[in-house]
Amino acid sequence: MASMKTPLFLFLHWVLQCAVCRDVTLPPGTLYRVAGFQLSVPCVVSGYEGPRTQDFEWLLYRDDAGGNQIGVVSTRDKGFPYAPFQARVRNGEVRVERDSGDKVRLVIQRLRADDQGKYECYTPSTDTAYQGIYSGSVVVKVIPDTLQISFTRSLTGQPVPEGAELTLTCSSSIRSEQLTHLSIMFGRRGGAEAPGSGAGGGEVSTVREIISIDNLLGIVPGRSYKKRYDDGEITLEKRNGGGGQDVYLMKMRAVQPDDTGSYFCEATQWIRDPDRSWQKIAQRTLDIGNLTVQQIAESLSVTSSPRGEVTQQIGSPLILTCEVLGLPSEVTSGLLVQWMKRGSVSSDDVGSGGVEVEVARMSTDGVVSWGDDLSRASGGSLEKVAEGRYALKLFSARPSDTGVYRCVVSVYAGRTNPSPSTPATLTQKSEGVTVNLKTKDVLVSVAAQLPRGPLLKRGSTITLICNATVTTTGPAQVQVQWLRWPIPAPVFKRGQGSAADVASPEPPVVVKPTQVAALMYDGVADIYVNGSEISIDRLSAISYRLRVHAATMEDQGMYACHAEAWSQDPHGGWYNTGVRAESKAVTVYLYARAADLLLIPLVVGVSSALFVGIVIIATVTCCFMKSLANQRARK
Template sequence: MALWRTTAFICLQWALQYAVCREVNLPSGPLYRVAGFPLSLPCAVSGYEGARTQDFEWFLYREDAGGRQIGVISTRDRGFPYAPFQSRVRSGEVRVERDSGDRARLVVQRLRPEDQGRYECYTPSTDSRYQGNYSASVIVKVIADTLQISHSRSLSGPPLTEGSELQLTCSAAVQSKQHTHLSVTFGVRGGGAGTGAGPGAAGGGQGHNLREVISIGRELGVAPGRNGDYEKRYRDGEISLEKRRGSAEGDRDLYVMKMAAVAPGDAGSYFCEAAQWILDPEGGWERIAQRTMELGNLTVQPLADTLTVTTTPQGEVILQAGNPLSLTCEVGGVGAWARSALLVQWMRRGAAGDGGVGAEVEVARLGPDGVVGWGDDTSRGRGGSMEKEAEGRYSLRLFSTHAADSGVYRCAVSVFAGRRDPGPSSPATITQRSDGVIVNLKTKEVRVSTVAELSRGPLLKRGNTVSLLCNVSVATTGPSRVEVQWLMRREAPKGTEEEEEEEVEVEMNGRKRLAALTYDGLSRSYSNGSDVSVERLAPGCYRLRIHAATPEDQGHYLCLAEVWGQDPHGGWYNTGARAESASVHVYLYARATDQLLIPLVVGVSSALFVGVVIIATVTCCFMNRLARQRSQK
């Protein structure tokens, strides 16, 4: 047992001594770097004793110097550098940068061909005894700079209108015996309004608000910039980057970046950056060369500054009812028409005589897909048209105007900048409206009056058919027709609030619409409760019948009459003349059977109760008497 403990103690002591051995580490070599570009060699020391801040000394062994040692730089001795490096150290071109107390890196800002060789990192001892290694070395190969970059044309000329297409090209190539990869990045400095670029977008030393737009990485993967909205635009296909190989060996590859629709936030100074990458022996990619080519400044003119929407004629249009109406909407300042989709709408507000007061409704629209839709009156599709006559010119025609066509007309144009086929939920880039055109229609004089009454007969009771008459009188010239609607307001039970109307009930000023007889003779019922019907008994006389009336049908009834006229083309239109009758109160009395029902039920119940009591009493007495007689025997 004692021998086992001694052996374990010796092994533990040996392991602890091994664990604290000094060790200096450098990247594995050889490392290939490009002349004229930086070299960064990290060096780390571990397992040391003494202060946590260690010193570092760098030496170079050139291949053409027969293994002669050249001092490069030291963290503890300013006079350490040999003559070839003294001026470069003083200027800061060669320096040591600390990552921590025991980690530092040698930085050569611009490599020279004579910097090729074996670099040694030495750490002077701070240990109580000499153990481990105190230096490490790595071979650095300096290769020629063959990275080339150019562009065919720069951004120049007048500003681009918002929504226009932008195309930038950049040629890049590298000729190297080593296996290297090339990456190309398109970016922009400055501008950035509305792109959502965060604070981290600023590129130190390369201009304010530096943003990467899109790039092709060293492994040929395309990636959008993370600042701004480039990722979303890339997913939507609005930004792309394409690599086109050179036509002959040695030709530079062409990189083409496209923006389908520029926005004001895309303004700025654009550049193309090419970088050469190599895979180091330890498996990490290192950028060994980089060049940037300025492509010029881009100015974007917002659509809000250029878009114009006008209508003709202007001012006021006065027409006789039945005459055609023609309006034209002209759109300008959109830029390239083929790049942007438009939604054109004709809107109407109020009546001309009211100064355009009231809710605005859509008359017609021409969507980005070229489909015409009619808004407030779908029947207009048979009596009107909306057409695209030319680029930026849209017409609205009503073949026969009605009184309801009076009002203030405006043309509203929504532009989807740079999108030929926007989705249904895609927001428009901008919407602009024209000045109003007042359309005033002169109509013939029409007078109408209505009277509603209950038809004569016995008192109305539950289950009876209720008949209501509406007498309409119209005074006008020319053909006319009447459309009659029946309205009803129920009586609320005492001490309660008014009943909530059911979803199927159509309310007009708090009243329920029951039924209607249209101007073309069609009857319509809007009630899902009682069975109702409406009919025309004679010219000017209309009847509403409620079959099998219930207490819920009690209330105040009235009729509303609207006059329709005929235009010269034979079409019927609402003249706007209407009259509403006074209300008629409908009350239902109880039937005789309803009044006798309760006494009958009470009487029958009482008789049955008394009969049961008498029979039970007689039976009980008889059984008691029979029992006594049996007991006497």
């Protein structure tokens, strides 16, 4: 049994010692790298004693050197490199880059064919006892450079109009006995002001990746171009070319001012190392040329005609023309054309009255829609009369058409059918056209009256008459509307209480009136009050009647009649002349009914009689009980 314990003890002792033994780790080989490009081999030491910053020495065993070692570079001895590497170490082409105290990388900037062989990473001991692994090695194979890249057409640097399509081609190929992959990237270099630079600050060159096909043949847009790629405005495709080369085509559907810059194509050769990681082993960049984008804003102009001010008769056709100039002929762009109007006949100032509203628009696909005034859809048109010319026609002008008109054009450069979320490239307005319409001489007079009759009581029918006359030439109609204000509370003069000293009521205009009913110019009646039974009709050519049936206390108030004159244009259409008048207010007061007047005395009388009867009965009963009590007391 004792013979078994001794070997077991020695084994456990060795395991515990090796748990803290030095170990040097390099990536598994063989590593294939391309001549003329960079070699980077990491080396990590662990389980060591001593300082955290360890030294490293790299040695090379060439295939044709018969196993002899060649000193490459050392972190502690500047004289360590052998003759083949001394000059390369001095100029930095061969160096050791330290990632941390115990992790470094051997970097050979431009690999040569005779750099092929087995590389050993040795770490001089800093341990109290020499135990563990102090070096590691990896085999590096140098393969020839077969990466080729070219283009068929370069950018000339001539200005390209905004919205034009841009197509860039790049051809590339590799021939290798090893399994390698190829990736292609299109990018742009441009000047941008350095962040935070003030006066005297220069410009820094920015490199932006536009789109690429990665080593796994996936298409990857650049971060700044992802939205345009998702919208289908940037594409990249691979085609088979001649001579074993593949052709890559990048298209920008509509260039923007920000696309100005120097364009290049970059081809990268990749290989998968034994540790399953992808490594970049060769790369070439080819400049395609410079692109300058000429902005549409520099040439676009939008004009409207007739210019300045136009005055014409109501009912005559109104024609306004919008002309768009300066669009590049080689670019097909979508146009959104809108006619906007500010001011109306009801405005004191034609040019500034109200907000600007849309009259009509023609979308990029030619569909015409009208603004809030939908009646114009049958009384007008918006047409494209020529390339870049759009005409707004109102077949019969109305007083409400008075105002300042502007043509607003939104350009979608290079996009004939943009989505609703696509912003316009540029929006420009024309100068304003002031439209004045001559109206007929129209005079409106109106008076309201309450016909004589019995006193109005709750439940009676209120009858009001409105007499409205229009003086004008040609056919005319009146539109009548009844308004009601509450009866103001009486105001007494200070220090006096007689009825003669009661002040006059406040004018009705201080309170917003309630619309009661209206009789439109075409004979249609509109009732606005839902709580009462109301009717409105026309008694004669000038007389209009309002009746409130079964009136309630809420129906009393101050009533006024509002009249508007409507005229007929030469085409038979009716329009509001804008001439209006309002009558003086008529006060309607509802008195109490006879039954209401008798109800209070009756209630008071019955109550008084009951009270007196109760008092008499109580008094008699009290006296009787008192007399009866006295008789019993004598007995």
